[in-house]
Amino acid sequence: MVDCDEDGVTDADEIANGTDPNDACSYNVADVTVAVTSTVDCDGDGVIDADEIADGTIQTMLVVIT
Protein backbone atom coordinates (compact mmCIF):
# COMPACT_ATOMS: atom_id res chain seq x y z
CA MET A 1 0.00 0.00 0.00
CA VAL A 2 1.62 3.21 -1.18
CA ASP A 3 0.43 6.58 0.07
CA CYS A 4 2.89 9.09 -1.36
CA ASP A 5 1.32 12.21 0.15
CA GLU A 6 0.61 10.56 3.53
CA ASP A 7 -3.01 11.71 3.63
CA GLY A 8 -4.24 8.27 4.59
CA VAL A 9 -5.68 7.40 1.19
CA THR A 10 -3.62 4.98 -0.88
CA ASP A 11 -2.39 6.12 -4.28
CA ALA A 12 -4.56 3.48 -5.95
CA ASP A 13 -7.67 4.77 -4.19
CA GLU A 14 -6.75 8.36 -5.01
CA ILE A 15 -6.40 7.54 -8.68
CA ALA A 16 -9.75 5.73 -8.56
CA ASN A 17 -11.32 8.76 -6.85
CA GLY A 18 -9.73 11.31 -9.14
CA THR A 19 -7.88 13.00 -6.29
CA ASP A 20 -4.18 13.91 -6.43
CA PRO A 21 -1.93 11.18 -4.95
CA ASN A 22 0.83 13.76 -4.54
CA ASP A 23 -1.26 16.41 -2.78
CA ALA A 24 -1.94 15.83 0.92
CA CYS A 25 -4.85 18.25 0.68
CA SER A 26 -6.54 16.34 -2.11
CA TYR A 27 -8.30 13.22 -0.85
CA ASN A 28 -11.66 11.75 -0.05
CA VAL A 29 -12.05 11.52 3.73
CA ALA A 30 -14.32 8.49 3.32
CA ASP A 31 -11.44 6.58 1.72
CA VAL A 32 -8.85 7.12 4.46
CA THR A 33 -7.77 3.51 5.08
CA VAL A 34 -4.21 3.85 6.37
CA ALA A 35 -2.53 5.99 9.02
CA VAL A 36 -2.53 9.70 8.27
CA THR A 37 1.09 10.77 8.73
CA SER A 38 0.98 14.14 6.98
CA THR A 39 0.95 17.25 9.18
CA VAL A 40 -0.93 19.50 6.79
CA ASP A 41 -3.78 21.73 7.93
CA CYS A 42 -5.70 21.99 4.72
CA ASP A 43 -8.51 24.22 5.97
CA GLY A 44 -6.18 26.46 7.98
CA ASP A 45 -8.13 26.26 11.23
CA GLY A 46 -5.06 25.36 13.29
CA VAL A 47 -5.87 21.66 13.64
CA ILE A 48 -3.94 19.30 11.37
CA ASP A 49 -5.97 17.04 9.12
CA ALA A 50 -4.74 13.89 10.89
CA ASP A 51 -6.31 15.12 14.12
CA GLU A 52 -9.47 16.29 12.37
CA ILE A 53 -9.93 12.87 10.80
CA ALA A 54 -9.36 11.19 14.18
CA ASP A 55 -11.85 13.56 15.79
CA GLY A 56 -14.34 13.43 12.94
CA THR A 57 -14.36 17.19 12.58
CA ILE A 58 -13.68 17.32 8.87
CA GLN A 59 -17.03 18.29 7.44
CA THR A 60 -16.49 17.93 3.73
CA MET A 61 -16.01 14.60 2.02
CA LEU A 62 -13.60 16.06 -0.50
CA VAL A 63 -11.18 18.64 0.81
CA VAL A 64 -11.00 21.57 -1.55
CA ILE A 65 -8.64 24.49 -1.08
CA THR A 66 -10.26 27.80 -1.89
Ligand SMILES: [Ca+2]
Ligand atom coordinates in the same frame (compact mmCIF):
# COMPACT_ATOMS: atom_id res chain seq x y z
CA1 LIG B 1 -3.86 13.00 -1.91
Ligand SMILES: [Ca+2]
Ligand atom coordinates in the same frame (compact mmCIF):
# COMPACT_ATOMS: atom_id res chain seq x y z
CA1 LIG C 1 -7.70 21.88 9.90
